[in-house]
Amino acid sequence: MNTIANVLLKDDEKAIFRLRGLFRQYGYRHYKMSKFEEYDLYVRNKSFLLSDHVITFTDTDGKLMALKPDVTLSIVKNRRESATGIDKVFYNENVYRVSRGGDSFREIMQVGAECIGDIDTYCLCEVLLLAAKSLREISEDFVLDVSHMGILSDVLDLLGLSDTGRAALLSCIGEKNLHGAREICRREVVPEEKQALAELLITTYGEPSRVLPILREKLPADVCAASLDQLEQVLAALPGEIPPGSVRIDFSVIHDMQYYNGLVFKGFVKGIPTGILSGGQYDRLMQRMGKNAGAIGFAVYLDLLEELVTPRAEYDADVILLYTEQEAPAQVAAAVRKLSADGKSVRAQRTLEAGQTCRELWRLQGEEAERLEANA
Amino acid sequence: MKQMLNVALPKGRLGEKVYEMFEKAGFPCPDIRENNRKLIFENPSVGVRYFWVKPSDVAIYVERGAADIGVAGKDILLEYEPDVYELLDLRVGVCRMAVAAKEGFRDDGQRTLKVATKFARIAKTYYAAKGRDIDIIHLNGSIEIAPILGLSDVIVDIVETGTTLKENRLAVVESILPISARLIANKSGFKFKSECIEAIVQSLAMQTEERV
Numbered sequence: 158m159n160t161i162a163n164v165l166l167k168d169d170e171k172a173i174f175r176l177r178g179l180f181r182q183y184g185y186r187h188y189k190m191s192k193f194e195e196y197d198l199y200v201r202n203k204s205f206l207l208s209d210h211v212i213t214f215t216d217t218d219g220k221l222m223a224l225k226p227d228v229t230l231s232i233v234k235n236r237r238e239s240a241t242g243i244d245k246v247f248y249n250e251n252v253y254r255v256s257r258g259g260d261s262f263r264e265i266m267q268v269g270a271e272c273i274g275d276i277d278t279y280c281l282c283e284v285l286l287l288a289a290k291s292l293r294e295i296s297e298d299f300v301l302d303v304s305h306m307g308i309l310s311d312v313l314d315l316l317g318l319s320d321t322g323r324a325a326l327l328s329c330i331g332e333k334n335l336h337g338a339r340e341i342c343r344r345e346v347v348p349e350e351k352q353a354l355a356e357l358l359i360t361t362y363g364e365p366s367r368v369l370p371i372l373r374e375k376l377p378a379d380v381c382a383a384s385l386d387q388l389e390q391v392l393a394a395l396p397g398e399i400p401p402g403s404v405r406i407d408f409s410v411i412h413d414m415q416y417y418n419g420l421v422f423k424g425f426v427k428g429i430p431t432g433i434l435s436g437g438q439y440d441r442l443m444q445r446m447g448k449n450a451g452a453i454g455f456a457v458y459l460d461l462l463e464e465l466v467t468p469r470a471e472y473d474a475d476v477i478l479l480y481t482e483q484e485a486p487a488q489v490a491a492a493v494r495k496l497s498a499d500g501k502s503v504r505a506q507r508t509l510e511a512g513q514t515c516r517e518l519w520r521l522q523g524e525e526a527e528r529l530e531a532n533a
Numbered sequence: 534m535k536q537m538l539n540v541a542l543p544k545g546r547l548g549e550k551v552y553e554m555f556e557k558a559g560f561p562c563p564d565i566r567e568n569n570r571k572l573i574f575e576n577p578s579v580g581v582r583y584f585w586v587k588p589s590d591v592a593i594y595v596e597r598g599a600a601d602i603g604v605a606g607k608d609i610l611l612e613y614e615p616d617v618y619e620l621l622d623l624r625v626g627v628c629r630m631a632v633a634a635k636e637g638f639r640d641d642g643q644r645t646l647k648v649a650t651k652f653a654r655i656a657k658t659y660y661a662a663k664g665r666d667i668d669i670i671h672l673n674g675s676i677e678i679a680p681i682l683g684l685s686d687v688i689v690d691i692v693e694t695g696t697t698l699k700e701n702r703l704a705v706v707e708s709i710l711p712i713s714a715r716l717i718a719n720k721s722g723f724k725f726k727s728e729c730i731e732a733i734v735q736s737l738a739m740q741t742e743e744r745v
Contacts, residue, residue: 300724333718336622409618409720425721430598431616432720464598 169266169459173249175294176268176457180247183287185270188246194231196223202230205416205442210255212262226254229439229454232271233446240450243274256460263460269436271454273443278387281420281438282394284453288422288436289399291457296465297400298427302362302407303392306417306437307384308376309408312354315380316347326355331411335359362407365392369406384419391420416442420453429464433457475501477515479508479529484521492519492526538581538729539722541595541603543588547626547714551604552583554623558736580729592617592717601722602730607712608691612652618718620734624741626714628693630655632707635680638687640706649679650689659689659709677701 177187196213203209205227212224225231228250236244249268256263270287272280285303292299309330313323322345329337338359342352354376361371369389376385388406395404410423417437424434436455443452476496480489489505496519497503509518518529540555542548552565562576562583575582586594591605596615608630610619630652640646642665649670650656660667670685677697679685691712692698692705716737723730 298725302724332617332619333723334619337619405724425724427721427725430596430719430721 168462168465172295172457172459172462173266173268176291177247177249179287179290179294180270183245183283185245185247188232188248188271190225190228190231190235190248190250192225192251193222194225194234196221198230198234199223199226202416202442202445204413205230206254208255210262212253224253225250226252228252228267228269228456229271229442230446232454233273233443233448233452236273236448236450238448240274243272243276243280245272246270266459267456268459269454269456271452273452273454274450276438276451276453278390279394281387281391281453284436284455285391285404285420285422286395286398288424288434288455289395289404291455292403292424292426292434293399295433295457295462296426296428299403300425301399301404301422301434302410302425303388303404303420303422304406304408304410305384305388305419306412306414306421307419308372308381308388309358309411310414311380311384312358312376315377316342316345316351316355318345318347327411327414330355330358331409333359333409358408362409363405364402365389365404365406372406387419412437412439414441416445422455424455424457426465429461431461433461472514472516474504475516476503476519477509477513477517478503478505478519478521478526480505480521481507484523488524489521491524492521496526536580536726536729537575537577538602538726538733539600540581540583541586541591541600542583543591543604543606543714544585545588547588548585548604550625551623551714554625554737554740555581555583555733557740558733560733595717595719598719598722600719601726602716602718602733604714605717606691607710607715608652608655610715610717611658611710612654614654615717616720618720618723619715620718620730621716621737622741623714623716623737624744626712628691628712630689630709630712631692631705632659632687632689632709633677633680633692633698633703634687634706636702636704638680638704638706640686646687647685648687648689649676649685651676652689655709656689677703 196211199206199211211226214222216222228248232246247270251264252267253262253264272284289301292301318326322341326338326341329341335356338355342355357375361368372385410421412421416439418440419438421437423432426433434455434457438453440451443450478492478496493503493505517531519526520529542551560579560581562574562581565574565583573584588606589609591603592609592613592615594600595603595617604623606626646665646667647670648656648667649672651672653669653671656669672679676688676690679688680703681701687706698704718730
């Protein structure tokens with residue numbers, strides 16, 4: 158159906174409408190905030206940001222302010238320390254940052270949901286489900302990769318690596334770089350059976366029904382049991398709600414351990430070369446900001462929808478209506494009204510400009526409009 | 534219709550060698566052996582499309598999703614840090630990243646070291662780990678003449694056989710790291726074409742093992 162939304166809204170605008178509806182359905186309230194934030198907030202949490210470049214300016218009272226490069230930090234900052242219970246909020250805000258690989262600032266539309274407070278396993282399930290459903294709103298062809306920082310951290314602790322070795326191995330797991338991981342383990346003289354655990358995290362990925370039993374069998378139960386139980390419980394709540402095969406376990410999803418502690422995830426849509434959704438449980442960020450609460454949330458980067466190949470507009474307008482100074486404005490307005498009655502776009506102008514295209518070219522003479530040619 | 538896998542190969546000898554490995558892995562594209570100026574070749578029957586790109590651009594094609602997989606040197610991956618999966622060390626195009634200087638050069642550590650290089654990030658990381666103060670001079674080619682003309686104290690560059698260094702009366706002072714060609718994959722492409730990519734990785738891995 159050619160609703161106004163279908164015809165006039167761009168892909169990202171349609172996605173915002175659908176996602177807002179989805180979040181409201183689960184009782185999330187809209188969180189509206191100002192475009193500015195004190196720069197100090199970002200200085201203290203620089204590595205939480207996707208890019209450490211921030212647009213700053215001095216406010217009238219001399220305070221150094223920033224155009225928001227991120228929304229989560231502001232939501233966390235604004236939660237009262239005495240707050241109890243759970244805040245479930247969603248937002249759609251423009252953020253300003255340098256995109257990865259880019260060299261200039263961009264205004265990026267971001268939509269996201271956050272669940273903050275005394276969160277339990279159901280909250281984790283709900284946010285993961287919302288992430289999967291958000292991706293499905295964008296495309297049926299999506300993959301949501303789920304990982305667990307607890308499992309990654311437990312395994313890394315077991316290996317007894319140096320700080321640099323630990324960081325390098327984590328980055329190899331993120332790159333699915335098996336040869337690199339082996340080289341680090343060899344350099345740091347990690348025993349074979351422990352190296353096998355690191356390799357397991359790189360080589361074992363896919364549908365939970367296949368991967369979970371392997372993890373159960375091969376990960377040391379005394380160390381990873383709690384995280385593995387949580388991962389299993391959360392994933393068990395998903396089937397039936399989302400297409401089979403769309404949610405996968407993949408430990409290459411790695412977020413900064415200074416902020417994230419539990420479930421982390423990343424969403425991909427066919428045709429978009431990078432992850433369009435990113436999220437996880439960030440209790441450690443809450444602690445760093447002095448909040449006695451847990452939190453989980455995610456953001457969808459709607460600017461990436463531009464990457465989906467959609468057909469370019471063939472014409473500037475369905476109809477171009479040419480008129481002269483002889484025609485009264487009321488006559489032009491009446492002709493535009495008549496030609497646009499069946500939903501066509503009509504552009505009225507006095508001359509056809511070079512390079513302009515339209516499905517139909519019309520000329521107005523007095524009250525009569527005459528069709529000159531098609532596909533002009 | 535079979536889903537096409539887009540493969541970015543580095544132009545030149547290394548690319549040709551790597552193509553042979555893909556051919557052996559069951560992804561031939563006979564047209565590629567024709568001697569012409571075409572840059573894109575496809576074989577719909579096996580679902581593969583190859584394209585030749587500048588070696589330093591392979592990672593960009595893969596990161597941005599124009600190619601699902603590609604072959605790039607470890608030097609390029611370290612220098613540009615593209616957000617891609619590094620699936621396999623192909624053990625071809627083997628060389629090393631090294632610091633070289635005029636024969637007899639000695640760094641007394643008492644003044645800022647002037648380093649000429651194409652690989653600014655690698656050089657910075659290397660010297661930062663040593664706590665050495667350096668001044669990077671970014672050059673795009675003929676790096677070897679920088680110390681000869683007094684533009685820099687040392688260079689950080691790729692050394693294959695060492696012949697170019699020798700002919701310019703330079704010598705390796707320190708080795709930074711070994712370099713070889715790596716199979717990389719676009720993270721999103723990997724999710725949606727994983728079976729095909731995994732099959733290629735497996736076959737290429739067997740070929741590299743056989744060579745050892």
